[in-house]
Amino acid sequence: MTGGRREGGAELAPPPGESPIIVLVRPQLGENIGTAARAMANGGLFHMRIVAPRDGWPQPYAWRAASGADKILDAATIHPTVADAVADCHRVFATCPRPRHIVIPVRTARAAAEDLREINARPLRAAVLFGPERAGLDNEEMACADTLVRYPLNPAHMSLNLAQAVMILAYEWWTATEPTPAREFMTNETRVANKGEVDGLLGRLMVELDASGFLDNQAKRAGMVRNLAHWFQRGEVTTQELRTLHGVVTELSRGRMRRGRKPDLDESPPWDDPA
Known part of the structure; x- marks a missing residue:
């Protein structure tokens, strides 16, 4: 690490074409700038612009936290200034935690990500403003x-x-086009x-x-068979699980044949037999 900067780091590069520019307005701590860069990397964003950082730039702690x-x-x-940071942009979004008495389109993060995808695909340049940690963006910056x-978070906090x-x-930017299924059943090798x-x-x-006598009660047999069928049919059983269950049935059958009789339900079950 030289001057607070780590040698190397992840092989990150801007994606082809336009992608959102993250504008940090008057950030107060180098660590916050570094962790913001880390979050950007997680979501496939690369372009960062910093407006009037309180402690100047560069800040070694930013690289340490990134x-x-x-x-x-x-x-x-x-x-x-913000105006200077967004002068080459066609659209500018601003994160705003508090209501403002202005007439302006409002988006959730998910809707904003969808808009940003559409804007960048045209291709137009878009930026997203994030205000300082304590007070957020002021009125002139919002303008x-x-x-x-x-x-939309818990209004109490x-x-x-x-x-x-x-x-x-x-995250919303990345997942807007990320192909991972929302729901998946992992089967591995089966x-x-x-x-x-x-x-x-x-x-x-x-x-x-039937051979073991488990279904001898004719009055209850149909219901017992249906219950067993529902148990297996209601979920996604894998072929490996079926092979295991076939092995269980085979061993139970061999045990019954070795004993040469149906189990007497009034006696202790075979798995309790110490022999």
């Missing part, structure tokens, strides 16, 4: 924006630090069994249960 997002900090530009972004605020937007395979196990199980 957790490898060094290249974002290396490429960050410093500006004296530079054409759209507000508000996060809506306080976020700078990196958290950046992370929410970065697969979900089809209905025919499940029916094959159930048929075999019924044969062995």
